[in-house]
Amino acid sequence: MAHAEIHPSDNRPYHHGDLSRALLLAGRRILEKDGPSALSLRAVAREAGVSPAAPYHHFKDKGDLLVAVASQGWHELGEAIVASRAKARDARHGLSEIGAAYVAFARQNPNLYRLMYDTACDLADMPDHAKDETSGWGQVREALVAVGMDPDNDHELKLATIAAWCAAHGVAEMVAFKEFEPLKQALGGEEAFTRAILDHLGLYARHARSHA
Amino acid sequence: MAHAEIHPSDNRPYHHGDLSRALLLAGRRILEKDGPSALSLRAVAREAGVSPAAPYHHFKDKGDLLVAVASQGWHELGEAIVASRAKARDARHGLSEIGAAYVAFARQNPNLYRLMYDTACDLADMPDHAKDETSGWGQVREALVAVGMDPDNDHELKLATIAAWCAAHGVAEMVAFKEFEPLKQALGGEEAFTRAILDHLGLYARHARSHA
DNA sequence: CATCTATCTGAACGGTGTCAAGATAATCTT
DNA sequence: AAGATTATCTTGACACCGTTCAGATAGATG
Numbered sequence A, B: 001m002a003h004a005e006i007h008p009s010d011n012r013p014y015h016h017g018d019l020s021r022a023l024l025l026a027g028r029r030i031l032e033k034d035g036p037s038a039l040s041l042r043a044v045a046r047e048a049g050v051s052p053a054a055p056y057h058h059f060k061d062k063g064d065l066l067v068a069v070a071s072q073g074w075h076e077l078g079e080a081i082v083a084s085r086a087k088a089r090d091a092r093h094g095l096s097e098i099g100a101a102y103v104a105f106a107r108q109n110p111n112l113y114r115l116m117y118d119t120a121c122d123l124a125d126m127p128d129h130a131k132d133e134t135s136g137w138g139q140v141r142e143a144l145v146a147v148g149m150d151p152d153n154d155h156e157l158k159l160a161t162i163a164a165w166c167a168a169h170g171v172a173e174m175v176a177f178k179e180f181e182p183l184k185q186a187l188g189g190e191e192a193f194t195r196a197i198l199d200h201l202g203l204y205a206r207h208a209r210s211h212a
Numbered sequence C: 001c002a003t004c005t006a007t008c009t010g011a012a013c014g015g016t017g018t019c020a021a022g023a024t025a026a027t028c029t030t
Numbered sequence D: 001a002a003g004a005t006t007a008t009c010t011t012g013a014c015a016c017c018g019t020t021c022a023g024a025t026a027g028a029t030g
Helices: A019-034 A041-047 A062-085 A091-108 A110-122 A136-146 A154-174 A178-187 A190-200 A206-210 B019-034 B041-047 B062-085 B091-108 B110-122 B136-146 B154-174 B178-187 B190-200 B206-210
Strands: none
Touching: A019 A041, A019 A062, A019 A110, A041 A062, A062 A091, A062 A110, A062 A136, A091 A110, A091 A136, A091 A154, A091 A190, A136 A154, A154 A190, A154 B154, A154 B178, A154 B190, A178 A190, A178 B154, A190 B154, B019 B041, B019 B062, B019 B110, B041 B062, B062 B091, B062 B110, B062 B136, B091 B110, B091 B136, B091 B154, B091 B190, B136 B154, B154 B190, B178 B190
16 A cells, blocks of 8 residues: 555554544644644645544544644643743742743743634634633733832723734734844844834833822 | 636727736735735735736746735835834934834734735745835934934944834734733723833933934 | 747646545443 | 345545646846
8 A cells, every 4th residue: 555544454543542632633733843834634634544534533624633733732832831930039020930931931932822813813803711820911911010019000901911912913913034043143042032123012021200 | 707717709808907016905905904824925916807827928937926915015115114104202202203104004004014024934035115214224324323322333323223123023023912902901091001111121211312 | 032939728647625424442331 | 034224335426736847928137
């Protein structure tokens, strides 16, 4: 058999056992290794050792699978942000660390990151668990309060949170442009470059001055 | 004929005349009306009244066509930015107007805007004409100088330009999220919301203070 | 006029998302 | 434990996709 096809004559059981999880893993693996254009339902099924129609018993759509993969990404991004707060030397650096962690995640999982926003845009919203208090949004809010913003001024606080998130997203998608390479090297690497831009956008300690 | 197919029996000439342009227009029309998933080479050819193989005499690839459509978008974005500078009441508002115009363009052509960055990421760079002095980058740089930045400090100026561009890009992609709707309405509309966020990111008049 | 070259068509290939019908096996009912 | 039910997976099919290639057409060149 030329293309290593799959037949019940293999000792693989007819029922997979945990296909949902296997499909998610396969999807993620293909996305990271071969890029978004290689991420077809059939390829995912192939990678999981299953027929092209099998995924339809676990996801209503190809899009539904992609949303699930993206959702996993949002979860991991939240974890990375939470972890980053421990690294801040003091409150003034909380936002800066979050920003750096955010961009680092996007750069380490570029295809996943893109998928996250593509599916979010299709839904015209972010998945709920990206907005939990214990997750991304909540952490940014806490960091803003820790830096001096009035915790009772919900309006300004929400605006500042959105602004910080927008800044991180913009940087995350543009840092890779190779025309910035000389400036990156002049600043001593991509992380320094990222932090320099985020500082320009007020993610360092501006709120402590202007909104205290 | 059920599906209104195309045959030489129509009085349409065998040679189209200006197919390149027609394909670009068709591609853009489909992208805006039916979304990126409907933007297939065959659909573009259909819309232009031509066989599925015809585009290959004008574009080497589907990707090549998409790059051309995106390139058109970069050009128009540049024009929108140039036009926006006339609206600034004084130098201090130059950056703000550019940011608002940038986001407005992205919101009015969301699918085109996404295509522009998708193809830019594939090329790991922005098309050259987006970086001309008379275009986007140059305008931002001029606005930064007009607001008090040292025109000879190339390092800081470039960093500030990139920061401003990143901010605008981040806002442009996130403004549409419907979870911001209440805040948008509280601020009196999407444009006011956009400006409020851009202000938070220092696109209003911060450089006049901190870098004069 | 004849020839050359650019442009367009038609038909074909493999790949894709999706669905309906049937096979298989785990679970539930009695 | 035996039979019935339900969840899961396969097979096969359909329409659409990107792409290629041989051949038709017609404008340009001599």
